[in-house]
Amino acid sequence: MVLLVSLFLYLLLSRTSSCREIQEVDQLSHPVLHLPLYHVRGGSHSFQALDSDPPFLETIVFDENIDEKSVNVSLNPGIPIGISNYYTKIGLGTPTTYHNVIIDTGSSFSWVQCEPCLVYCHPQAGSHFNPFASRTYQKLSCGTSQCSSLKVATLHSPLCTASNTCIYSATYGDQSFSIGYLSKDLLKFGSESLPGFLFGCGQDNNGLFGKSAGLIGLGKDGLSMLSQLSTKYGRVFSYGLPTSTFLGNSGSRGFLSIGTSSNFGSKFTPMLDEYRDSSLYYVKLSAIYLSGKPLAVGSSAYRSPTIIDSGTTISRSSARVYSALKKECVDIVSTKFKIAPSFSILDACFHGTFDQISTAIPSVELIFQGGADLKLAPHNIIIEVEKGTTCLAFASSSGMVIIGNTQQHTFRITYDVASSKIGFAAGGCR
Structure with a gap:
């Protein structure tokens, strides 16, 4: 290069x-x-x-x-x-x-x-x-x-x-x-x-x-x-x-869609501007729930700056949050499916197709400041990286937290820059 x-x-x-x-x-x-x-x-x-x-x-x-x-x-x-x-x-x-x-x-x-x-x-x-x-x-x-x-x-x-x-x-x-x-x-x-x-x-x-x-x-x-x-x-x-x-x-x-439109049932979270790159879309991730219960980490684990990015495939979480999410998912899924070797940055993988693993994967919900949330379906949580190998679609980050496009699938994501807020609505597309 x-x-x-x-x-x-x-x-x-x-x-x-x-x-x-x-x-x-x-x-x-x-x-x-x-x-x-x-x-x-x-x-x-x-x-x-x-x-x-x-x-x-x-x-x-x-x-x-x-x-x-x-x-x-x-x-x-x-x-x-x-x-x-x-x-x-x-x-x-x-x-x-x-x-x-x-x-x-x-x-x-x-x-x-x-x-x-x-x-x-x-x-x-x-x-x-x-x-x-x-x-x-x-x-x-x-x-x-x-x-x-x-x-x-x-x-x-x-x-x-x-x-x-x-x-x-x-x-x-x-x-x-x-x-x-x-x-x-x-x-x-x-x-x-x-x-x-x-x-x-x-x-x-x-x-x-x-x-x-x-x-x-x-x-x-x-x-x-x-x-x-x-x-x-x-x-x-x-x-x-x-x-x-x-x-x-x-x-x-x-x-x-570019232009003013109705909110389409969106729940909004404030858009934050105090971080290092003012051109990015920063939000406050407050908590992650798994099977209806918050991950066993303190609020300080969510202090890392978080952006919404359509150009990133795999979401990145802080080390403490990812470790807790990975452990609980592996503990649940591994009772039915064997653990597979890591695949690049994805280190929570299982032997099984997407359809098979999706029957065992727990629900995951991302909670943002102000009450906006993303209730993730299996296609937002796991990906079949090669035939017969399926991995958790999250990775660990030592810096910025990123909500990637896998977690955004099917939601309507609204960027209201004029009002400094970002909205999430289910059913934006299939």
Whole structure:
């Protein structure tokens, strides 16, 4: 990775640039965009295989009523094993070309793989975005306020080419990264057309992005897609992440809605801002109940900062909480099924299929500040990592606690940034 980055910098950069402070984005509420979300690796609308699907191990090692102004498009889910993220389709440029992009609430900057892929583009389904074919495409210079905003949006200072083009660098917790030109062009997102959408035109992209064309950041920073659409649609969005086809839900539907809408029976918990990265969605996890009883840990075990992240598959819990959860689950399930070897970061595994283990797994409930909760079903608690081996879909963390997308399956998750709260409602999708 260091060699790739160094080569890219050698080819493109001659000096660094210090940029101005971030601009605020208006926050107004109006109509709703309602879009489909897809599993990265499955379903009739998923990416077509290029060579072979990546193993599940590779993806985790690092790791209703709609407003009449909305757009409602159906979703078909993918297979459950090895799913990292969810994606939707966006259009870019004039004339418009369409690209499958991952939706990520754990980051704010959006980018797609672009021609000529000066250093490297990971294999993707469909064509790269070709900026030379779009008559509305523009690169941004280093003196623009948007270039200066990159330091907050990506946590990396921007750089400059010899011709004064602004260079972004976006990195992720699993060591994936994208580097390229800060750009703007026409965005088509559902029924919405947004001129001058800010995004990265990636020239060096590598990591666990599946076969996607790139990534859409839905974090709170001013460069995120949410912020760029906020003038018209407000700072509220929600989604439903479908379960996988192995659960028998081949007709499942998922969605992403951007814009003001009703609460859909959600229970809300306050959105917290006092932690180290203000672009992330922090909440207070107060307790975990197993079989209707709280885990035998004190309140201090829940002090670690907790985020909700659509881009993380396996939830991470503090060491004390995970140890208690793992012990009780293993004590219960192991009376009926033999313990299996650990599978990457998953160290509570059993010999048995998902259907078999789900008959023995106890109920789990996540309780948040203010009384909001997630009552987890078996598909939120365990995953069949390979045929005949099923593991608890939680792992231990020495730092940040993360509520991953496995635990979010089928719930409607509402991010009301304007009111600083996050809501959970059962039955958001199947």
